[in-house]
Amino acid sequence: MSDAPLTKVLIADDEEPARNRLRELLADFPGIVISGEARNGKEALALAAETLPDVMLLDIRMPEIDGIETAGHALKLFRPPAVIFTTAYDSHAMQAFEMNAVDYLLKPIRRERLHNALKKARALLPQQLEGIRQLRPQRSHFSATERGRILLIPVGDVIYLRAELKYLTVRTLEREYLIDDSLTRVEQEFPDTFLRLHRNCLVAQASIRGFEKRHEPNGENHWLVLLKGIPETLPVSRRQQHLVHEIGE
Amino acid sequence: MASIKQNPTPIPITLPDLRNLGIQLRVLVGANLMAVIASILRSNTLENAWLELLEISAAMQPLLLAAMATLFVAHRQLARLPYRIGVIATFALVLGLATLLQMIASRQFGLESAPSLIRIWSFSSIVTGILLAYFNLRGRALSPAITEARLQALQARIRPHFLFNSINAVLSLMHSDPKRAETALEDLADLFRVLMADNRQLVPLDSEMALCRQYLALEKLRLGERLQLAWYVDKMPLDALIPPLVLQPLLENAVYHGIEPSETGGEITINIYRSGNQVHLQLSNPYDAAGNNHHGNRMALGNIRERLALHFDAEARLLIKSTEKQYQVHIVIPYRTEP
Numbered sequence: 001m002s003d004a005p006l007t008k009v010l011i012a013d014d015e016e017p018a019r020n021r022l023r024e025l026l027a028d029f030p031g032i033v034i035s036g037e038a039r040n041g042k043e044a045l046a047l048a049a050e051t052l053p054d055v056m057l058l059d060i061r062m063p064e065i066d067g068i069e070t071a072g073h074a075l076k077l078f079r080p081p082a083v084i085f086t087t088a089y090d091s092h093a094m095q096a097f098e099m100n101a102v103d104y105l106l107k108p109i110r111r112e113r114l115h116n117a118l119k120k121a122r123a124l125l126p127q128q129l130e131g132i133r134q135l136r137p138q139r140s141h142f143s144a145t146e147r148g149r150i151l152l153i154p155v156g157d158v159i160y161l162r163a164e165l166k167y168l169t170v171r172t173l174e175r176e177y178l179i180d181d182s183l184t185r186v187e188q189e190f191p192d193t194f195l196r197l198h199r200n201c202l203v204a205q206a207s208i209r210g211f212e213k214r215h216e217p218n219g220e221n222h223w224l225v226l227l228k229g230i231p232e233t234l235p236v237s238r239r240q241q242h243l244v245h246e247i248g249e
Numbered sequence: 250m251a252s253i254k255q256n257p258t259p260i261p262i263t264l265p266d267l268r269n270l271g272i273q274l275r276v277l278v279g280a281n282l283m284a285v286i287a288s289i290l291r292s293n294t295l296e297n298a299w300l301e302l303l304e305i306s307a308a309m310q311p312l313l314l315a316a317m318a319t320l321f322v323a324h325r326q327l328a329r330l331p332y333r334i335g336v337i338a339t340f341a342l343v344l345g346l347a348t349l350l351q352m353i354a355s356r357q358f359g360l361e362s363a364p365s366l367i368r369i370w371s372f373s374s375i376v377t378g379i380l381l382a383y384f385n386l387r388g389r390a391l392s393p394a395i396t397e398a399r400l401q402a403l404q405a406r407i408r409p410h411f412l413f414n415s416i417n418a419v420l421s422l423m424h425s426d427p428k429r430a431e432t433a434l435e436d437l438a439d440l441f442r443v444l445m446a447d448n449r450q451l452v453p454l455d456s457e458m459a460l461c462r463q464y465l466a467l468e469k470l471r472l473g474e475r476l477q478l479a480w481y482v483d484k485m486p487l488d489a490l491i492p493p494l495v496l497q498p499l500l501e502n503a504v505y506h507g508i509e510p511s512e513t514g515g516e517i518t519i520n521i522y523r524s525g526n527q528v529h530l531q532l533s534n535p536y537d538a539a540g541n542n543h544h545g546n547r548m549a550l551g552n553i554r555e556r557l558a559l560h561f562d563a564e565a566r567l568l569i570k571s572t573e574k575q576y577q578v579h580i581v582i583p584y585r586t587e588p
Contacts, residue, residue, distance in 0.1 A: 014509075015471045017418035024424070040512060063512040088417065089409035108417040 007118065008035035010053040012044035012070065013086065014062045018107065022057060022086075025114055032118065041065025042152060045073055045143075048081065049150045055082045055121045057105075060093055060135075065152070068093075068136040072129055073143040073150060076180070082121035093135050100131035138189055142170055144177040153177055155193065159207040159227055160234060161186060163200040173229050195247075197225060198237030211236075211244050264327055264335045265384040267320040271562035272384070279383065280313050280376050281306075287372070308354075308369060309376075315346050316377075336381055343377045344370055399559065408501060411468075412437075418470045433470055436463040443493065451490035451560060451588050454521070454528070458482065461496050461519075468504050475514025476504065485521040489528045490585045492556045498549045499532050499578055507534030507576060526584045536576035550578075557582065 009032055011022045019037050026032050035051040038044035040062045048056060056074060058067035065073070071083045085104040087093055097104045102124065103117050141152040157172040163183050170177045183202055187194060194202040209226040212233070216222070223236040223244050236244060265272045288301035319342055320327070327335050347369050415437055422430040443460055469476050496519075503517045515535035522529055550567065557565040561582055568579040 014512075015414065015418070016473055017421040017471055018414075020425070021417060021421035024421070061509070063510050088413035107413050108420050 013059040041070035477516040481520040503534035
């Protein structure tokens, strides 16, 4: 046990007193080193990609990206860390955690409980994440991994998503990303944000500039979607042509 | 934690307060309704009923208005008397006024056209009796058992999120800033003392404000620079009476929904002033309508609306103005320095 490598812990909480308390408690544990402190999910993920912690202590209530969503994105890290959630009081969340055997600590955090939680800390299994996803039904960002970094894409920046084999291409104004997700899931998660243009493509409603009818020499016509900010157009499948009339601009 | 006391002390039945708009309306409607019923009972056709009503009204309206005005002015004195004596005094006032008006009428318009004094006395006694009985019953229905239970249920909420986050903050200060930790615990004790107290009686605005400042000091501990406050309370009437724990829960909502979800925080504006015989309380906070869930807000607002109605009836209002960026609660209550 004494030869065991140091356990790297990352603290994420938007309240300074809460971070201070965790820092003080952790300082008393041998074998623990704090690899970073974050004020919100965004910072936590950036730090985690850099320092590759063994454990992340995530406050479930944080601005920007909250703890639950952060845990989801963190699964994409090269070595997904163990996650322990912290909360002052959220009976809803506590119930979901218990049902999915997800570890959590109640604030004010007690020394022994923190110690025990660290000992048995384990990375979240995908099915556990699924189980607690209902606490945060809509993500605020998509995430892609690139050369060990986690790139966060605000949902509002997305113009369209296209399916490519097992991955999705996500297009924003600046560039394209490749994310590990499914169109069906995204469509279900954001029913009011994205429209299904055809089997392989979702477009953000807010990005639709207009529609254009293309006449083919063989007499068949099809519709195209014109997008704001980029010259690309997207084809509308025959089955989804009713959308053209529904949106009608 | 809901209730330590099992038998709350009952609020005594009092005479109806004619200064209260809701009660004035009920008296007017009640008396006129009885006049309509009386005229229907005494007539066999609609036309006769109408004529009968006109006749009754001619005698009743001046008396009704004079009685209401007198009871308005005399309320403070009447309220000091024990209930039964007050009832007798009310009857005496009404009958006295009836006699007075009859004398004036007969002098002006002649004795024959006026209805007999006995008739006026009996009708006004019956109306007065029925109205007093109605308010008595309403008083019983609205308090102890039901209102009490209502008010107790409405107050029984601890706010766990705030409590545990604050204790956590205090713990974190124990070693680094023990003095601050000490003050924070004392503020917490004061706050919860009020939360657990009998909060059915009105309190002066002064003490509600002191509580709010203590509460906000605790929140500042957690949130630091993210919580900014703008107070506009120089014109605040310190002695105005308000139901306890009206402002503090609204501030709590403002912090939870307006400040916490924002990385940079924001400013809460508190504006309290008196205008005529009304007191206005305005609370405003930044708000991201897109990201927020309103449920907590709705419950607290319903609670406050109900307590305002229980204390002030139709004279209190709670208005909400919300834009995409700002959320404002505006409460209007009558300016009362005595319960």
